[in-house]
Amino acid sequence: MTGRHDAETTDTRAGTGGADAPHRHAAEHLAPRGGVRLAGVRKTYGAGDNVVHALDGVDLELPAGSFTVVLGPSGSGKTTMLNVVGGIEQATAGTVEVAGQDISGRSPVDLAGFRREHVGFVFQFFNLVPTLTARENVEIIVELTGVGQAKRAPELLAQVGLAERADHFPAQLSGGQQQRVAIARALATDPDLLLADEPTGALDLTTGRQILGVLLDLNRAGRTVVVVTHNASVAQIADTVVTVVDGKIRSVEHQESPADAEAVSW
Ligand SMILES: Nc1ncnc2c1ncn2[C@@H]1O[C@H](COP(=O)(O)OP(=O)(O)OP(=O)(O)O)[C@@H](O)[C@H]1O
Numbered sequence: 001m002t003g004r005h006d007a008e009t010t011d012t013r014a015g016t017g018g019a020d021a022p023h024r025h026a027a028e029h030l031a032p033r034g035g036v037r038l039a040g041v042r043k044t045y046g047a048g049d050n051v052v053h054a055l056d057g058v059d060l061e062l063p064a065g066s067f068t069v070v071l072g073p074s075g076s077g078k079t080t081m082l083n084v085v086g087g088i089e090q091a092t093a094g095t096v097e098v099a100g101q102d103i104s105g106r107s108p109v110d111l112a113g114f115r116r117e118h119v120g121f122v123f124q125f126f127n128l129v130p131t132l133t134a135r136e137n138v139e140i141i142v143e144l145t146g147v148g149q150a151k152r153a154p155e156l157l158a159q160v161g162l163a164e165r166a167d168h169f170p171a172q173l174s175g176g177q178q179q180r181v182a183i184a185r186a187l188a189t190d191p192d193l194l195l196a197d198e199p200t201g202a203l204d205l206t207t208g209r210q211i212l213g214v215l216l217d218l219n220r221a222g223r224t225v226v227v228v229t230h231n232a233s234v235a236q237i238a239d240t241v242v243t244v245v246d247g248k249i250r251s252v253e254h255q256e257s258p259a260d261a262e263a264v265s266w
Contacts, residue, residue: 030221031222032064032224033065034064034099035065035066035100036098037062038060038094038095038097040057040095041055041093042057042094043077043247054077054080054247055084055091056246056247056248057094057248058081062224062240064224065222065224066219066225067225067240068227068238068241069226070228070243070244071244072245076245077246077248078197078228081228081244082197082228085098085195087115098193099192101118119193119195120183120187120188120193120195122182122199124201126170128182129170130169132169133166133169134157134169134170134181135166137170139153142188150188154166157181157184159184160180160181160214175207176208176210179199180214187218192223194215196215196225199211200212200231208264208266213261216237231264233264233265233266236255236258238258240252
């Protein structure tokens with residue numbers, strides 16, 4: 001595994017630039033955290049003739065501090081795997097360990113508690129509250145979950161390069177800026193693990209690279225990051241590339257020297 005999380009490493013992989021570039025030194029440096037272990041994981045939807053084996057016996061280990069990209073065709077089970085890891089969905093069978101906790105078989109209420117404490121989610125279409133400013137979109141997560149500190153919202157927005165836009169509403173922000181707000185929101189509870197489902201899917205190349213750069217920064221600070229995407233080019237930046245086909249792990253590749261976000265193209 002690469003040592004991208006090493007706080008001593010000189011960072012030459014800046015994936016961002018311009019006036020809104022993240023304040024790189026504002027990022028905290030943490031011990032690697034948020035590792036994942038799946039063993040014999042199955043997720044089945046429906047029954048009888050309509051049964052779908054979305055995950056069909058998945059074994060996977062992602063060390064704390066790793067940056068994983070999950071690839072696979074449409075319907076292969078990528079989102080389901082992300083949701084099982086993040087405690088949005090309960091596995092039908094198997095063991096799911098995340099951030100040192102076994103969450104297999106936990107009730108929906110327990111899983112909600114686990115998510116609040118350990119996981120940050122980033123989605124393709126940002127999912128911001130349109131009537132709240134950038135800062136309020138971050139603060140509301142602290143209010144809703146009771147985890148984290150609302151007063152950190154400006155600091156988190158600065159960390160993703162949006163210090164100057166804290167009082168803007170989503171409609172006043174570009175797609176990439178909205179995605180940065182969404183990332184700051186995901187950080188509000190100080191998660192061990194960041195799970196991103198097609199985080200660049202709605203963005204142009206330049207903006208998408210900036211978002212990947214932000215995710216790399218957060219990974220270097222110690223967080224485990226998992227990105228699900230159709231875009232094979234994004235896999236260049238990962239230290240671990242997982243390919244899922246028909247609910248099964250087709251391959252797990254480790255990359256010694258991942259590229260920086262500038263290398264990604266689509
Ligand atoms: N809530 C659900 N009820 C029934 N079937 C589901 C449900 N969620 C997912 N599936 C099915 O499980 C399989 C895996 O879906 P999943 O969304 O994980 O795939 P994916 O690889 O993320 O696809 P895409 O790249 O198109 O988003 C698909 O056949 C899908 O139709």
